[in-house]
Amino acid sequence: MLEWSPEGDRKRSITVAVQNRNHHMSNSNPPDANNKKRRFLSPEKKFQIYLEAQDPTKPVGQLLRREGLFSTDLARIRQQVKEGALTRLSAKPGPKQAKVSNDAYRAIKAELEDKERALADLAVELAILRKKTNGGSWDR
Numbered sequence: 001m002l003e004w005s006p007e008g009d010r011k012r013s014i015t016v017a018v019q020n021r022n023h024h025m026s027n028s029n030p031p032d033a034n035n036k037k038r039r040f041l042s043p044e045k046k047f048q049i050y051l052e053a054q055d056p057t058k059p060v061g062q063l064l065r066r067e068g069l070f071s072t073d074l075a076r077i078r079q080q081v082k083e084g085a086l087t088r089l090s091a092k093p094g095p096k097q098a099k100v101s102n103d104a105y106r107a108i109k110a111e112l113e114d115k116e117r118a119l120a121d122l123a124v125e126l127a128i129l130r131k132k133t134n135g136g137s138w139d140r
Contacts, residue, residue: 039068046077053078 041049052063053074064074100108 041077047081049074050077050081 049063049067049069052058053060060071060074063069064071
């Protein structure tokens with residue numbers, strides 16, 4: 001497939017480069033794709049990337065190449081920053097309500113039901129005593 005041309009080596013290198021590119025494009029599993037590990041970015045690193053991407057003087061493509069990210073990764077980071085900001089800004093001032101475990105909740109609920117039953121029993125006793133005293137008041 002190599003041809004002689006007046007350009008000599010240049011024509012040969014272009015042909016070899018095209019053949020290599022076609023070979024890699026037809027290969028469904030490039031050798032590096034299976035060995036690539038998923039990166040975990042800390043929240044601080046994500047925010048740093050977000051701030052750098054917001055700088056209009058720096059090209060975003062350069063940032064993405066340097067960090068090894070895709071544009072969809074940057075879009076996801078921007079969305080996470082937006083959601084985090086909205087969550088924090090929508091929080092009302094003042095002390096936060098403490099969360100109670102399920103076990104503690106069940107115990108408190110059972111105690112409340114016991115006290116409600118005791119209160120109902122006392123209300124019945126009070127009604128019986130009022131009937132015995134002919135509905136009179138306790139102030140006599």
